[in-house]
Amino acid sequence: MVRSHSLVLFFGLAGLASVSAHKEPKTEAEIETQRALQRAAYYCAPAVGEFTAARKRAWRQQVLAGLPLNQAAFAPTAGNPSLPTNDELFASGTFESEAQPSSRAQQELLACDVVEDETEMQNNTCVLTPIVTEGPYYHKMGHPIRQNIADYQIGLLTYLDIGVIDVNTCKPLPNVLVDIWQANATGHYAGHPDPAPHLKDEQPQVGGKRAGLLSAFPRTNYHEQWLRGAWKTDSHGIARFTTIFPGYYTGRATHVHAKVFTSWTENPNGTFDGHKLAHVGQFFFEDELNLQIDKMWPYVENPIRDIRGRTRNWRDSLNIFEDSHGPEGEYNPIFKMHLLGGVINQGLVGFITMGVNASYDLDNWWKG
Ligand SMILES: *[C@@H]1O[C@H](CO)[C@@H](O)[C@H](O)[C@H]1NC(C)=O
Ligand SMILES: *[C@@H]1O[C@H](CO)[C@@H](O)[C@H](O)[C@H]1NC(C)=O
Numbered sequence: 251m252v253r254s255h256s257l258v259l260f261f262g263l264a265g266l267a268s269v270s271a272h273k274e275p276k277t278e279a280e281i282e283t284q285r286a287l288q289r290a291a292y293y294c295a296p297a298v299g300e301f302t303a304a305r306k307r308a309w310r311q312q313v314l315a316g317l318p319l320n321q322a323a324f325a326p327t328a329g330n331p332s333l334p335t336n337d338e339l340f341a342s343g344t345f346e347s348e349a350q351p352s353s354r355a356q357q358e359l360l361a362c363d364v365v366e367d368e369t370e371m372q373n374n375t376c377v378l379t380p381i382v383t384e385g386p387y388y389h390k391m392g393h394p395i396r397q398n399i400a401d402y403q404i405g406l407l408t409y410l411d412i413g414v415i416d417v418n419t420c421k422p423l424p425n426v427l428v429d430i431w432q433a434n435a436t437g438h439y440a441g442h443p444d445p446a447p448h449l450k451d452e453q454p455q456v457g458g459k460r461a462g463l464l465s466a467f468p469r470t471n472y473h474e475q476w477l478r479g480a481w482k483t484d485s486h487g488i489a490r491f492t493t494i495f496p497g498y499y500t501g502r503a504t505h506v507h508a509k510v511f512t513s514w515t516e517n518p519n520g521t522f523d524g525h526k527l528a529h530v531g532q533f534f535f536e537d538e539l540n541l542q543i544d545k546m547w548p549y550v551e552n553p554i555r556d557i558r559g560r561t562r563n564w565r566d567s568l569n570i571f572e573d574s575h576g577p578e579g580e581y582n583p584i585f586k587m588h589l590l591g592g593v594i595n596q597g598l599v600g601f602i603t604m605g606v607n608a609s610y611d612l613d614n615w616w617k618g
């Protein structure tokens with residue numbers, strides 16, 4: 251039942267061929283399978299070229315509904331009105347144009363027979379997701395409870411599907427608050443637009459613990475909340491967000507921060523106060539995907555592009571990327587990404603699962 255709906259996903263994988271570490275086919279059967287996939291890709295290419303918002307929605311309904319976790323995960327009709335589509339988020343023409351799909355193309359598309367999808371909850375066999383620094387850009391107060399954190403930040407539409415399991419039971423953890431925050435497409439956090447005036451010309455630290463980093467930009471815009479938000483996991487332990495792909499800044503690999511609260515109170519203004527914090531961590535993306543997105547507007551306008559450039563995952567400051575894999579490397583902190591449509595411009599969806607210890611009660615404050 252999955253197969254006929256998996257085309258887009260297959261193209262997603264094909265499009266990210268350089269990203270997802272594809273296994274080289276070895277046996278004759280594997281080679282034959284790959285050839286068949288290539289033929290399918292060739293045959294379906296014209297249809298794929300016609301992807302539209304309507305089809306994307308249909309795809310989300312069909313493919314992602316293959317998830318045993320939730321029906322039609324991202325479909326606006328499935329009780330997720332706060333998850334907008336690309337065209338609702340951005341001015342028309344910003345990304346892909348949205349022509350009506352021809353039903354013939356649609357049929358051809360769905361007739362293509364391709365690989366299994368991978369929309370199951372990722373499960374690193376129930377390991378504890380490493381706790382790493384929350385960094386200097388968390389706002390203890392003022393994180394809104396909302397699924398769409400993109401606000402009016404321009405960038406590549408990215409859905410994040412974050413699963414939480416409790417390592418004490420290895421079962422999904424419903425009703426916990428997943429709080430995320432990230433930089434915008436050109437590497438800034440809401441509220442922190444500029445370096446402190448006397449550090450305007452600061453150079454990244456050479457050597458020492460903070461090698462490669464600049465001093466944190468101070469919080470000067472107290473009202474800004476973009477690219478920050480928290481959402482409660484559903485009965486399957488999943489919290490979904492709409493955001494943009496994050497940009498990079500000096501010394502850091504591209505990342506998304508996350509906290510998990512097992513107890514909190516909602517404020518009348520839509521923000522929350524966290525009480526019991528079970529997890530603080532960071533998630534990453536494959537470097538090849540980062541490099542691909544670096545070439546897209548507005549990511550090309552990153553102010554440090556021609557000065558220091560992006561920090562690759564393996565050069566991440568403070569060892570955060572490495573530490574995020576855990577002491578024995580048993581955890582994978584990298585989002586598993588798929589294309590939403592036929593081309594990357596139409597957006598991405600990323601899946602990750604955190605293993606948290608719901609008994610933890612961490613201190614919700616950065617100490618530098
Ligand atoms: C994750 O994997 C472990 C070990 O295989 C299993 O016991 C557990 O039920 C799985 N949890 C989920 C949420 O799939
Ligand atoms: C929202 O309400 C809380 C609690 O009353 C307050 O601390 C916070 O500053 C308010 N945030 C915003 C953005 O208004």
Ligand SMILES: *[C@@H]1O[C@H](CO)[C@@H](O)[C@H](O)[C@H]1NC(C)=O
Nearest residue numbers: 378417418419607608609610
């Ligand atoms: C979770 O944390 C509690 C309290 O610190 C501890 O007793 C328990 O062993 C932890 N569970 C796991 C699976 O690490």
Ligand SMILES: *[C@@H]1O[C@H](CO)[C@@H](O)[C@H](O)[C@H]1NC(C)=O
Nearest residue numbers: 403404434435436438443548
């Ligand atoms: C990111 O945020 C900074 C600081 O507010 C802003 O100057 C910049 O224009 C934003 N980037 C994009 C692509 O909007």
